[in-house]
Amino acid sequence: MTATAPLAANRPAQPASGQPPAIAIRELSKTYSGGKRALDNVTLDIPRGSVFGLLGPNGAGKSTLINILAGMVKKTSGSAEIWGFDIDRDPRNAKRSIGIVPQEIMFDPFFTPRETLENQAGFYGVPKDQRITEELLRAVRLEDKAEAYARTLSGGMKRRLMVAKAMVHSPPIIVLDEPTAGVDIELRQQLWDYVRSLNAEGVTVVLTTHYLEEAEELCDRIAIINHGKLIADKPTRELVAMGREKTVVVTLGQDVDALPQGRSFEKVEAIGERQIAITFDMDKATAGEVITAVQAGHYDIVDVVTREADLEDVFLKLTRENNADAAA
Ligand SMILES: Nc1ncnc2c1ncn2[C@@H]1O[C@H](COP(=O)(O)OP(=O)(O)OP(=O)(O)O)[C@@H](O)[C@H]1O
Numbered sequence: 001m002t003a004t005a006p007l008a009a010n011r012p013a014q015p016a017s018g019q020p021p022a023i024a025i026r027e028l029s030k031t032y033s034g035g036k037r038a039l040d041n042v043t044l045d046i047p048r049g050s051v052f053g054l055l056g057p058n059g060a061g062k063s064t065l066i067n068i069l070a071g072m073v074k075k076t077s078g079s080a081e082i083w084g085f086d087i088d089r090d091p092r093n094a095k096r097s098i099g100i101v102p103q104e105i106m107f108d109p110f111f112t113p114r115e116t117l118e119n120q121a122g123f124y125g126v127p128k129d130q131r132i133t134e135e136l137l138r139a140v141r142l143e144d145k146a147e148a149y150a151r152t153l154s155g156g157m158k159r160r161l162m163v164a165k166a167m168v169h170s171p172p173i174i175v176l177d178e179p180t181a182g183v184d185i186e187l188r189q190q191l192w193d194y195v196r197s198l199n200a201e202g203v204t205v206v207l208t209t210h211y212l213e214e215a216e217e218l219c220d221r222i223a224i225i226n227h228g229k230l231i232a233d234k235p236t237r238e239l240v241a242m243g244r245e246k247t248v249v250v251t252l253g254q255d256v257d258a259l260p261q262g263r264s265f266e267k268v269e270a271i272g273e274r275q276i277a278i279t280f281d282m283d284k285a286t287a288g289e290v291i292t293a294v295q296a297g298h299y300d301i302v303d304v305v306t307r308e309a310d311l312e313d314v315f316l317k318l319t320r321e322n323n324a325d326a327a328a
Pocket residue numbers: 032033034036037038056057058059060061062063064065
């Protein structure tokens with residue numbers, strides 16, 4: 001995929017009232033007909049121009065949230081504005097302001113990619129002279145397949161076509177629901193390059209992903225949903241910094257027969273015959289102090305490796321705490 005992003009020819013004019021967030025969600029709840037409360041009072045602003053990650057375990061409510069924004073699921077209560085347009089009062093402009101790439105691959109297998117994009121542009125009422133079909137085909141590297149039947153495309157090509165399809169009306173916001181599930185690494189990288197180029201052009205990007213590393217690398221802000229509730233909403237850097245635990249792994253010149261002790265140690269365990277992992281709180285000690293404490297116990301240290309908590313650790317910690325609160 002090249003790093004070109006489509007022109008913003010057809011974006012709806014922004015409402016007059018200043019600069020609202022790209023998406024503003026207020027006390028949004030959804031209870032499905034069987035009684036399942038999939039979203040519970042979620043209030044969230046997605047800033048303009050951001051790459052925003054919506055994370056959560058399976059069944060947390062991410063797709064429900066996205067489907068409400070897409071107009072495919074009816075909310076039970078609360079409100080949502082997209083680009084300043086209320087999804088109830090101004091559904092047409094709200095829909096025109098967002099492009100959704102759903103989890104499932106959906107298009108008619110008997111249309112070619114070019115026809116698929118043209119049909120979709122027609123559906124959004126984009127005038128013929130303002131269509132960006134060729135540009136999109138190039139951007140998602142499908143120009144050679146423009147005339148092939150969609151059913152003959154590979155899985156990766158189909159997914160790229162889905163992204164192009166979400167962009168035919170040049171929305172200021174694109175939402176990708178688990179875009180890289182089952183997609184190989186090379187293609188994933190190409191997809192992210194394209195997403196980054198869209199963002200560099202000013203498009204707000206919202207993505208749900210199970211790949212925490214990816215979210216950490218791509219997103220400047222992350223919200224975490226668990227059991228339908230918003231449990232975190234922070235700049236990525238702050239969220240990662242919440243994992244204030246650091247681990248020092250020391251390799252010894254002899255087998256471990258007793259574990260070292262230190263006031264700053266939160267956890268000490270032998271992780272091999274000659275290796276010990278010591279976890280400590282970065283607010284209370286430094287790695288140097290931890291190593292000094294080990295040496296004070298006359299351990300013969302031959303190697304030291306340190307590891308900081310990453311988003312995965314924070315995610316697990318937050319969801320665990322939330323689950324424990326819910327069970328209490
Ligand atoms: N149409 C529906 N009817 C009843 N329950 C539903 C429906 N759609 C989703 N749910 C339930 O609502 C909850 C939230 O589902 P949702 O698909 O929004 O989660 P998710 O975070 O997107 O999960 P995943 O990552 O697995 O897609 C789940 O318990 C799910 O089983």
